[in-house]
Amino acid sequence: MKRRxxxxxxxxxLAGSVAFSGAALAADVIKFGAVAPKTGPLAGGxxxxxxxxxxxxxxQINARGGLKLKDGQRKIExxxxxxxxxPGETIKAVQRLVTQDKVDFLIGPYGTGFNLAVxxxxxxxxYPLIAMTAITDQIPxxxxxxxxxxxxxxxxxPIVQGVADILSELVADGKIGNKIAMVxxxxxxxxxxxxxxxxxxxxxxxxxxxxxxxxxxxxxxxPIVKGAKAxxxxxxxxxxxxxxxxxxTGQAMVQGLDVKVFYTAVATSFPAYGGKxxxxxxxxxxxxxxxxxxxxxxxxxxxHKEITGLDADFWASSSVYSSLQILEQAIxxxxxVDRAKVTEYIKNNSFKTILGDITFDENNNNVNFxxxxxxxxxxxxxxxxxxxxxxxxxxxxxxxx
Amino acid sequence: MNNKDxxxxxxxxxxxxxxxxxxxxxxxxxxxxxxxIAMYTVLATSWALFSGPTHxxxxxxxxxxGLGTYVVAMGIDDVPYVILLVIALGVGAIAAGLVGLATLRxxxxxxxxxxxxxxxxxxxxxxxxxxxxxxxxxxxVLTDITEEMIYWQLLAVAACVYLVGWLIGRSRLGFALKIIxxxxxxxxxxxxNTARSKVILFMVSxxxxxxxxxxxxxxxxxxxxxxxxxxxxxxxxxxMALLGGVNRLWGPLVGVIPFTLLWEAVSISFxxxxxxxxxxxxxxxxxxxxxxxxxxxxxxxxxxxGDG
Numbered sequence: 001m002k003r004r005x006x007x008x009x010x011x012x013x014l015a016g017s018v019a020f021s022g023a024a025l026a027a028d029v030i031k032f033g034a035v036a037p038k039t040g041p042l043a044g045g046x047x048x049x050x051x052x053x054x055x056x057x058x059x060q061i062n063a064r065g066g067l068k069l070k071d072g073q074r075k076i077e078x079x080x081x082x083x084x085x086x087p088g089e090t091i092k093a094v095q096r097l098v099t100q101d102k103v104d105f106l107i108g109p110y111g112t113g114f115n116l117a118v119x120x121x122x123x124x125x126x127y128p129l130i131a132m133t134a135i136t137d138q139i140p141x142x143x144x145x146x147x148x149x150x151x152x153x154x155x156x157x158p159i160v161q162g163v164a165d166i167l168s169e170l171v172a173d174g175k176i177g178n179k180i181a182m183v184x185x186x187x188x189x190x191x192x193x194x195x196x197x198x199x200x201x202x203x204x205x206x207x208x209x210x211x212x213x214x215x216x217x218x219x220x221x222x223p224i225v226k227g228a229k230a231x232x233x234x235x236x237x238x239x240x241x242x243x244x245x246x247x248x249t250g251q252a253m254v255q256g257l258d259v260k261v262f263y264t265a266v267a268t269s270f271p272a273y274g275g276k277x278x279x280x281x282x283x284x285x286x287x288x289x290x291x292x293x294x295x296x297x298x299x300x301x302x303x304h305k306e307i308t309g310l311d312a313d314f315w316a317s318s319s320v321y322s323s324l325q326i327l328e329q330a331i332x333x334x335x336x337v338d339r340a341k342v343t344e345y346i347k348n349n350s351f352k353t354i355l356g357d358i359t360f361d362e363n364n365n366n367v368n369f370x371x372x373x374x375x376x377x378x379x380x381x382x383x384x385x386x387x388x389x390x391x392x393x394x395x396x397x398x399x400x401x
Numbered sequence: 402m403n404n405k406d407x408x409x410x411x412x413x414x415x416x417x418x419x420x421x422x423x424x425x426x427x428x429x430x431x432x433x434x435x436x437x438i439a440m441y442t443v444l445a446t447s448w449a450l451f452s453g454p455t456h457x458x459x460x461x462x463x464x465x466x467g468l469g470t471y472v473v474a475m476g477i478d479d480v481p482y483v484i485l486l487v488i489a490l491g492v493g494a495i496a497a498g499l500v501g502l503a504t505l506r507x508x509x510x511x512x513x514x515x516x517x518x519x520x521x522x523x524x525x526x527x528x529x530x531x532x533x534x535x536x537x538x539x540x541x542v543l544t545d546i547t548e549e550m551i552y553w554q555l556l557a558v559a560a561c562v563y564l565v566g567w568l569i570g571r572s573r574l575g576f577a578l579k580i581i582x583x584x585x586x587x588x589x590x591x592x593x594n595t596a597r598s599k600v601i602l603f604m605v606s607x608x609x610x611x612x613x614x615x616x617x618x619x620x621x622x623x624x625x626x627x628x629x630x631x632x633x634x635x636x637x638x639x640x641m642a643l644l645g646g647v648n649r650l651w652g653p654l655v656g657v658i659p660f661t662l663l664w665e666a667v668s669i670s671f672x673x674x675x676x677x678x679x680x681x682x683x684x685x686x687x688x689x690x691x692x693x694x695x696x697x698x699x700x701x702x703x704x705x706x707g708d709g
Contacts, residue, residue: 038672046633084675095429113624116541186529186531187627216627224499
C-alpha cells in the first residue's frame with residue numbers, strides 16, 4: 001500500500017516538475033510573476049479587474065515587439081498562479097516565483113489584505129511592489145517600512161471626503177436635506193470607511209439619522225433597508241462589498257427607498273451592475289470612477305474588450321492597467337532588468353498613463369484619483385476626483401424605474 | 402522508560418534537529434513550504450490528540466486559530482509579542498473549555514455540525530466587537546519577525562505537542578480517553594469522569610490551535626476575519642490527520658508532508674485547475690489507500706464503524 005502511494009506521489013511530482021520546466025524556457029524573454037485569485041471568495045472581483053488587464057498588457061507589449069531595453073527589444077512572459085484567495089498560498093506562490101521560476105519582476109496581487117501580506121516578501125527579495133488594488137489609510141507607515149511599495153488606487157479618507165463634499169454641496173444648494181442613512185458591511189473595509197465617515201460627515205454638517213452595520217455574507221438585507229427607510233433620510237450611503245452592493249440595491253428597488261442620493265461602494269462601477277439593474281441604476285453613485293469620454297480611456301476600454309472579450313470596470317481596472325504602464329515605463333526608462341534601479345525610477349519620475357500623469361509623493365502614494373462615480377444614462381461617469389479633470393455634474397436620484 | 406522509549410526519543414530529537422536546519426539552506430521557497438508543513442503538523446497532531454482516541458470529529462480548529470490570530474492583531478501595538486502568545490494560549494484554553502463544557506455531551510454528527518458553526522460564530526462575534534469598540538482597526542501586524550523565526554517557533558511548539566501527546570498516552574487520562582472512544586457508557590460505569598477528560602483534551606487542542614494562529618499572525622501582516630477564520634483550515638487539518646492516521650502520535654505528520662507536497666505540485670503545474678485536481682487526488686487517495694498511512698487504521702476504522 002505504502003509503496004504504491006509513494007510511487008504515485010513521485011509520479012505526480014515528476015509530472016509537475018516537467019510541466020513546470022517546460023513553461024520556463026526561452027532565455028531572453030523578461031519574466032513577470034502574477035499571483036491572484038482564480039478561485040475562492042475574491043475570484044469574482046479578480047477575474048473582472050485583475051487578470052484581464054495583465055493579459056491585455058502583455059499582449060500589447062508583445063505585439064509591439066517587447067520592452068525596449070539598452071540591448072534591444074525583449075518580449076515578456078507572464079507566469080500565473082492561483083492563490084485560491086488564501087494569503088498563505090499567495091506568499092508561497094511569490095516565494096516560488098522568485099526562487100524557483102526566477103522571474104524578473106512581480107505584479108502586485110489582488111485586494112488590500114493580499115498586497116499587505118506579500119509586502120515583506122517583495123521587500124526581502126528587493127522587488128518593487130505596485131499595490132494597484134489596495135485602499136488603506138496606513139500608507140505612510142507602510143511606505144516607511146517597505147520603501148519599494150507604491151500605492152495607486154487611493155486611501156480611505158479622500159474617498160469618504162469625496163462623498164461628504166458632494167452631499168454638503170447638495171445641502172448648501174438646497175437640493176436635499178441633511179439627513180443621512182449610513183450602513184456598512186462589518187468587515188475591514190466597511191468598518192474603516194464607516195469610522196472615517198462619522199467625524200467627516202459631522203464636520204460637513206450632515207446629520208446621520210441611521211447608522212447600522214451588517215455581517216459580511218448577510219443574505220437578507222431587507223431589515224437594513226427597512227430600517228433606513230423608517231428614518232426617512234435624504235441620502236443613503238452604504239460602505240458595501242460586491243454581494244451586498246447588489247443586495248442593497250435590489251432591496252431598495254423592492255421597498256421603493258425614496259432618496260435623492262443612493263450610494264453603494266465596491267462593485268457599483270462593475271459593468272455587471274449597470275447590466276443587472278438597467279435604468280433603475282440610473283443616478284446611483286459608487287466608489288471610484290473614470291472619465292469615459294477621455295480618449296485614452298476610450299481606447300483602453302476598446303482594446304480591453306477586443307483582446308480579453310470582457311468589459312473593463314469603471315474604476316479599478318484602469319488603475320490596474322495604469323500600474324502596469326508605470327512598471328513598463330520604469331523598466332524601459334532604466335533600460336535593463338535591474339530591480340533596485342527600477343524602484344528608484346518609479347520613485348523619482350512621472351508616468352503617462354491612461355488615467356493621466358501619475359507621480360508618487362514622499363509616501364510612495366498616488367494622491368490623484370477618482371473618488372466618486374455615478375451611473376448616468378447607462379455609463380458610469382466620474383463625478384468627484386482629487387487632481388483629475390473631467391468630472392461630470394452630480395445628478396439627483398429620482399425613483400427606481 | 403525502557404530502551405525503546407529512549408530510542409524513539411532519540412529519533413524524534415534527531416528529526417527535530419534536522420528540521421531546524423532548514424532555514425540554513427537559504428532558500429525562501431523551501432522555508433515557506435517548511436512553515437506550511439510545520440503549521441499543519443502542529444494543528445493536525447493536536448487535533449488528533451483529542452479526536453483520535455475519542456472519535457469526536459472537531460471542525461473548530463479555525464475558530465481557535467482565528468482567536469489566536471486576533472489576539473496578536475489587536476494587541477501588537479501595545480503589548481509585547483511574547484505576552485500576546487501567552488494570552489493567546491489562555492484565550493484558546495478558556496474558549497475551548499467553555500465550548501467543551503457546553504457541547505461535549507453532544508455526540509456524533511451533532512458535535513461535528515456544532516464545531517463547524519462555532520468557527521463562523523466566533524468570526525461574527527470578533528467582527529461585531531471590532532466594529533463596535535474597535536475604533537481603529539487592529540488589523541495591521543507590522544513587526545520585524547522573520548519567516549525563520551516563525552518556523553523555529555512552530556518547531557518548538559511541535560516538540561511540545563509531541564511531548565505532551567506522549568505523556569498523555571502514558572497517563573491515566575490517555576487510558577481513560579481510549580475507553581471513552583471505545584464505549585462511553587462503559588467508561589462512565591467504570592468510574593471515569595468522561596466529561597472532565599474530554600474537556601481537558603479539547604482544551605489542549607484548542608490552546609495549541611490558538612497559539613499557532615498567534616505565531617502566524619505576523620506572517621500575514623494584515624488580518625481580516627475571513628482569512629483568520631477560514632473554514633478551509635478546519636477541513637484541511639482533518640483531511641491531513643485522517644490521511645496520515647490518528648492512532649499514532651506521528652500519524653498526522655505522515656499525512657501532512659505528502660499532502661502539502663502534492664498540493665504544491667498540483668498548484669505549480671495546473672494553476673487554473675488546482676481545486677479540481679485536488680478533488681480528483683482526494684478520490685484517488687481514498688480509493689487507493691482508504692485506511693490512511695498508518696497500517697493500524699484498518700482496525701481503527703472497523704471499530705469506528707462498529708460504534709458509529
